Amino acid sequence: MSRSVFSISRLASSCRSRLLELLFPPACVVCGEALDRPTPAAFCRACLHEFAEFHPPYCPGCGATVPQPLAAGKTCGHCGGGKTRYDLAVSLGPYEGLLREQLLRAKKPTGEQVAVALAHRLLQQHSEQLQAADIDVVCPVPMHWRRRLRRMTNSPSTMASVIAQQLGVPLASGLLVRRRYTLPQFQLSPTDRLTNVRSAFRVAAGHRLQSAHVLLVDDILTTGATVTQCSRALRHGGAARVTVAAVARSYSDR
Template sequence: MLKEVLRDLADVLFPPRCQSCRTVPEKLINDLFCPACEEKIRYIRTPLCPACGVPFADSEGSDHLCGDCLMAPKPFVVARSVATFDGILLEAIHAFKYHNKTGMGTGLGRMMTGDSYTGMDIQGYTMIMPVPLHIRRLRERGFNQSLLLAKALSEGYAIPLDFLSLRRERDTPPQTTMGRKERQANIKGAFDVADKERVRNQHVLLIDDVYTTGSTLAECTRVLLNSGAAQVGVLTLARAVKDV
C-alpha cells in the first residue's frame, strides 16, 4: 500500500518523460519514448542479408547475401538487429552508455524482446551471452551495457544468461575511428573462454548494443566455437548502416 502511494507520488513529482523530446506523454512505449518519437525509429525489415542482417536501401526485392558476406562468410550463423543506429535510437544508446542512464537498459532490452526477427528462431538458443567489457573499461563505466540488455532478453525469453564464461582478456583501443581491417587486427586475441565445459554444445545467442562492422562479434564467435559451442547467433539493438 505504502509502496503504491510512494510510486504514485513519484509519478506526480517526477513524471516519466520521453527520452527523446522530454515531454510527458499519456503513455511511454517500452518506458522510453512517446508514440510520436517511437515512430521515428527505423526498424529493420526485409529485404535484408539473411546472414549478417544488413538491410538494403531498396525496399523492393527479396533477401539476398550482401557483398560483404559473399566475400567473407561470417563465423556466426545469423545476425539480426532491431533498428538502424541513427536518430533517436543513437541518442538513446549514447545516453544509456556514456551518461550512466542504466535505468534505460530494461526498456532497450524490452525493445529487443518485443520484436520478431526473420530467419532467427530465438527459442532455439540455449544460452544468452553479452559481449564482455575489459575490467578496466568496466570500472570506468561502472556497468556493461550489453549485460543489461542480455539480462532483459534472458528474462523475456526464459533462456539462461551466462556473463562469466566469455571474458575480455585484453583491453583494446576504441574502434570508432578504425576501418574494418584495423578493427580485425585490433580485436584479435582479445577474448577467452574461462570455462570451456559450460559452453560445450551450447547454442549461444551473443548480445551487443551496436553491430558496426561485426569484427568484435565475429571474434567472440570464433573463440566460442573453438571452445566447443555448437553454434553462435548474434542479436544487437542497433545496426550501423552506411547509406540507407
C-alpha cells in the same frame, strides 16, 4: 501459502503497482511524453518513428533491411556478401539520429533505464525470430575491466540480462572473457578493427557449452569484427550455433 493469503498478496501487489502509476505516470525515456500505458520499451510513438527501425526482409549478417530475401549463406553488400562466423544477426535499426543518441546515453552511468528500454524494444521487434531460434544461453560481448571501471556501466551486459529474462533462458555474463585490452573499434579503420580484436576473447574456465545455441548481445554492430571473434571463441568452446542481437547496425565509415 493458503489461497486466501495468496489472493490478498496479489491484490496488495496490484494496488501498489496502480499507486506507483498514479505517483509516477509512465513516460517516454527520451522526451518525457506521457505514455498511454506502462510498457517495458518506454518510448513514445514519435520517438520510435525517429529510430527508423529495420523491417523484413532482413540481412542475416547484420539485421538490416534488404530489398529482397537473400539466398542461404549470403549477406548484404555492407557485410561483404559472404558467410559470417555466426549464424544470424538481428538489429533494431541504423546507428544514426535518435537511436545513436540513445545508445550513447546508455553508455553513461545514468543510462541504465535507456539500455533496458532499448533491449525490450529489440525483443518486441524480433521476438518471433529469437523465440524460434531455441536459444540455450545468453551472453554479452565482454568489456575489459579497465573500460568498465572508466565508464561505470556496461550497457551490453544490461541488455543481455533483460533479453535473457524475457526469453526465459540462462544468462552467462561471464561466459566470454577479454584476453587483453583493445582500442575502441570506432577509432580504427575496417581492416585494423579485425586485427585489433583478433584472438582477444576466450571462453572462461569452467564453462562447457556442449553444442549450445548462444545468443551474443552487443549494443552496436559495425564491421562485425568483434562478434566474429567472439563467435570463434564460442565455437571453439563447444557452441553449435551463435546468434547475434545488436540494438543498432552501423556502417564502417560512421
